[in-house]
Amino acid sequence: MQKVDYPVLAGPEGYLPPSAASMGVVLPDKGEALVEGKIVTEEEAMEVIADKLLSAKNPTFFPGPLILWAWNEKAVEKAKAVKELAEVVGAKIIPMPDYRPKYPMINYREEINPNHPNLTIWHNKIDTCVFVGVHCHYANVALKIIRGGTNCYTIALCGEYGHEDAMITLRDVQAREVRRLTEAIKRVKTEREDGR
Amino acid sequence: MTEGKVVEQKIVEPEYLFFEAKREPRFITGSEAVREAIKRANVDLAISYPITPQSESMHLVGYIYAQGYLKDYYRGEDELGVMSAVAGASMGGVRVFTATGGPGTLRAFEMFPTWAGARLPIVCAFFCRGINSPLTIQPDTIEIGFMLDTGMLIFHVETAQDLFDMLLKAFIIAEEPDVHLPIGVFADGFFITHTRELVEIPPEDIKLPPYDPYKSPMPVMDMETPPVRQMRDPFVMKSNFISYAAHASWQQEVRAAGERARKHINKYLGGLLETENEDADILIIASGTAVSQSREAIIRANREGISVGLVKVKVLRPFPCQEIKTITRKAKVIIIPEFNIIGWLAREVSSVIEDNSRVVGAPRVFGGMTMPPELILDEIKKQRFLLANK
Amino acid sequence: MSVDIIKISPGFEEIMPEDYRDLVNNGSYGKGFSVSELGTFKELIEEHPLCAGCGLALSLRFILASLPDPEDTVIVGTTGCNSLAEAQVAIHNIHSIFGNQNAVATGLKRALEIRFPGRTKDVVVMAGDGGVGDIGLGTTMHSWLRGEKFTTIMFDNEAYANTGGQESGMSCEGTVLNMAPTGKKFPKIPLPEIARDAGCVYTAVVTPSNPKRLGKMVRQAILIARELGPSYIQIYCPCPTNYKFKPSESIKRAKEKEKDGSYPVREYFSPKAKEFVERLEKRVNETG
Numbered sequence: 093m094q095k096v097d098y099p100v101l102a103g104p105e106g107y108l109p110p111s112a113a114s115m116g117v118v119l120p121d122k123g124e125a126l127v128e129g130k131i132v133t134e135e136e137a138m139e140v141i142a143d144k145l146l147s148a149k150n151p152t153f154f155p156g157p158l159i160l161w162a163w164n165e166k167a168v169e170k171a172k173a174v175k176e177l178a179e180v181v182g183a184k185i186i187p188m189p190d191y192r193p194k195y196p197m198i199n200y201r202e203e204i205n206p207n208h209p210n211l212t213i214w215h216n217k218i219d220t221c222v223f224v225g226v227h228c229h230y231a232n233v234a235l236k237i238i239r240g241g242t243n244c245y246t247i248a249l250c251g252e253y254g255h256e257d258a259m260i261t262l263r264d265v266q267a268r269e270v271r272r273l274t275e276a277i278k279r280v281k282t283e284r285e286d287g288r
Numbered sequence: 289m290t291e292g293k294v295v296e297q298k299i300v301e302p303e304y305l306f307f308e309a310k311r312e313p314r315f316i317t318g319s320e321a322v323r324e325a326i327k328r329a330n331v332d333l334a335i336s337y338p339i340t341p342q343s344e345s346m347h348l349v350g351y352i353y354a355q356g357y358l359k360d361y362y363r364g365e366d367e368l369g370v371m372s373a374v375a376g377a378s379m380g381g382v383r384v385f386t387a388t389g390g391p392g393t394l395r396a397f398e399m400f401p402t403w404a405g406a407r408l409p410i411v412c413a414f415f416c417r418g419i420n421s422p423l424t425i426q427p428d429t430i431e432i433g434f435m436l437d438t439g440m441l442i443f444h445v446e447t448a449q450d451l452f453d454m455l456l457k458a459f460i461i462a463e464e465p466d467v468h469l470p471i472g473v474f475a476d477g478f479f480i481t482h483t484r485e486l487v488e489i490p491p492e493d494i495k496l497p498p499y500d501p502y503k504s505p506m507p508v509m510d511m512e513t514p515p516v517r518q519m520r521d522p523f524v525m526k527s528n529f530i531s532y533a534a535h536a537s538w539q540q541e542v543r544a545a546g547e548r549a550r551k552h553i554n555k556y557l558g559g560l561l562e563t564e565n566e567d568a569d570i571l572i573i574a575s576g577t578a579v580s581q582s583r584e585a586i587i588r589a590n591r592e593g594i595s596v597g598l599v600k601v602k603v604l605r606p607f608p609c610q611e612i613k614t615i616t617r618k619a620k621v622i623i624i625p626e627f628n629i630i631g632w633l634a635r636e637v638s639s640v641i642e643d644n645s646r647v648v649g650a651p652r653v654f655g656g657m658t659m660p661p662e663l664i665l666d667e668i669k670k671q672r673f674l675l676a677n678k
Numbered sequence: 679m680s681v682d683i684i685k686i687s688p689g690f691e692e693i694m695p696e697d698y699r700d701l702v703n704n705g706s707y708g709k710g711f712s713v714s715e716l717g718t719f720k721e722l723i724e725e726h727p728l729c730a731g732c733g734l735a736l737s738l739r740f741i742l743a744s745l746p747d748p749e750d751t752v753i754v755g756t757t758g759c760n761s762l763a764e765a766q767v768a769i770h771n772i773h774s775i776f777g778n779q780n781a782v783a784t785g786l787k788r789a790l791e792i793r794f795p796g797r798t799k800d801v802v803v804m805a806g807d808g809g810v811g812d813i814g815l816g817t818t819m820h821s822w823l824r825g826e827k828f829t830t831i832m833f834d835n836e837a838y839a840n841t842g843g844q845e846s847g848m849s850c851e852g853t854v855l856n857m858a859p860t861g862k863k864f865p866k867i868p869l870p871e872i873a874r875d876a877g878c879v880y881t882a883v884v885t886p887s888n889p890k891r892l893g894k895m896v897r898q899a900i901l902i903a904r905e906l907g908p909s910y911i912q913i914y915c916p917c918p919t920n921y922k923f924k925p926s927e928s929i930k931r932a933k934e935k936e937k938d939g940s941y942p943v944r945e946y947f948s949p950k951a952k953e954f955v956e957r958l959e960k961r962v963n964e965t966g
Contacts (some may be wrong), residue, residue: 107360108536110485113544118551119466156505160690161514163683171687185693190515191763193527193534195727202695227408228505229541235539235604252465252503258542324959332792335785342799359792365820371816374787379772398775406774509770510790510799511679517724520772522765526727570815666949672955 100129103239112256141278148220156226158228173270191230206234210241223250294356297495302460309490314501318480321448323348327453330495333360340425341394341477342415367392371399375642378408381501381508390417403470404439407464410470417477426656427477433632441471442605444575457556465503466548489530546653560608568597571619575601578625587666621671629654679749688698707749713893726763732924734833737886744893751800754783759840777814780821801828806944808838809847822876822908829903835917840876857877874908880909885932914941
């Protein structure tokens, strides 16, 4: 039974919560995922993601520059898959077009910025969000701030090794994995509609 | 000195180069071990600046550049300039290498937390020597004490073999996307750089895979990857007028990256430390060449029927807190010999173990003084006597 | 750049903020615009925190409009007012520590040469007088002495403006500023002449009072640096905040200083640079 000293749960956790890594949370290996600080299989995590997204009041996707811009074919393919996933979930999409310190202020209705992700979350009353296509450093900074100051449930679909500061993270996510997640959500949606 | 043309090299998986390739023993100095490591490291650019006892290593890197093993190399104007240029090159997406030591480390110091904060996977060798005033070119590890909290990862080598292996492995660990931090590979000056030992080296016709800048957790500065409206690194405090939480979270992320390195260090280095006879009542914890001297002292102690354990700390950042806490549970006394006046290793160990009154920060020598095994043996015997008469 | 990094992924055009859509549709990448077209296209700089009347901000806009290949340019700034504006520029740029910009640019330029041999990748330093001329003088001069092929542009507001208006090496003798309560005791550093003698093949001193002239010098400096060696441009950037005059008087001050000889506009060419520029002008005249 895996011991979890630091369950990574939705906040608001406090003024300046510690990073999950500094509390001993370790990133998953290939084929695995993290759910609230615990290592699980990718499949199990996808089920939980489906449940969280479909139960959310205001699920929102935050696509980052790596898929917002058509800089190579993989990015375009992944972007397409993410758009479809968001549509199946019935989620809003608010972009993270860049990471710069925005001046004078961000327009929280139309963007999210890693220096103030809490503003977008609060003002739009987002209770569950998905990070995808964001460079890992900025995703981590944003996820920590969100956990500190909001009660938003965060899900990270990471193209590299994952994000322990999110409540749920998958790793090695390319277009194919996004599509698998979409299928899982479609299935759970049907099951729910059938009253199963 | 530049005899021999470049050998056609095949790219191999890191695991093959580290663990599987057949090795031949070569009787070489630490400086030459640096040359052999960089030759196989697929480094794009190296920048140098003279300071004893590091210069020879970088001369040799220059010679292999002239042969064709590196794409570019030059001598910079001072250590701050060199470390800054290395940062610029890393942001441009190439694999870089440089070295320094002692006063050079301090001259460049502002760049070390800057590298870490900027998530630059730079590998820098540090050949430890004393810090002014007064000046000494001789071995002294005081600079490690200053470097411990820069956010860089810190490896400390015991031998030229360690230096060869740790340099190569540092590139791979540093460049992992969840780490992506600079690594300082520290070696005691002269003891490692200028003495010869047998070093097992794999063939020279293999090299590490190249650096992939598109796996970086931050965009590389080459106008080939989004977002274009990107500065590395801006005044985040100015976002929305004030954003101190972003700055704090950024700092936390840098430290988190250091924690993530543990997994990769365990994989490639086989652990952050190594132990022998760890259940003994008397335990020595040491790093660098103090480990070698301790080994010799332990052999002599054993001859006199005294059982002494040894913990060789290979990685100082991230610090093996849990490992040391567990290993020291049974020990009755913990002897920590060091080549510096601060006693930074004793301080690190004392801060993580239960009952640190067991820690003996001795023997300590510095300024270039050697640490004869007799000194350590005397301490072992003294502690044994004290234990027996408690 | 592969121009596609400034193309929005299909399906996401509607949700991108307006300023990005504008950048994609009306930006200056690959279009060969110059200062003359300012006002007709979406500029590379977005909203920034610099003061009203800032000579630096104005010069920056002219420079950005004059870059020969903005889609393949990387900027290196340093701590100061310049990096507060440069963070908002739609070109990759680096801010490291105070004064190390020319060393960073050296490493960056060499890295881009290694990764993109034979392709245009312009590196341009854009930094203030404190960074280029005082704390960074060593890295600046050595990048020139080594012949590193990039352009250094100094925003000369003759003070450390961002930290509250302290005397800098580029302040004029006698000026009373913070840390110089009884007036600066030594003359303004003759950096353009030092640049010329330290290996810069093209050096120019100018103000933003004539945008086309500034634009031409910037373009020239970058094209020369691509082929021949380091170039240096020093731009007088009036600072209303620290020199305590009305923001609307910045350009007037610049013109006055040009006229009264306290900031003479001048250029220095090495023989090869002169030849290069003449060939360039000939080609421009021939193609009309």
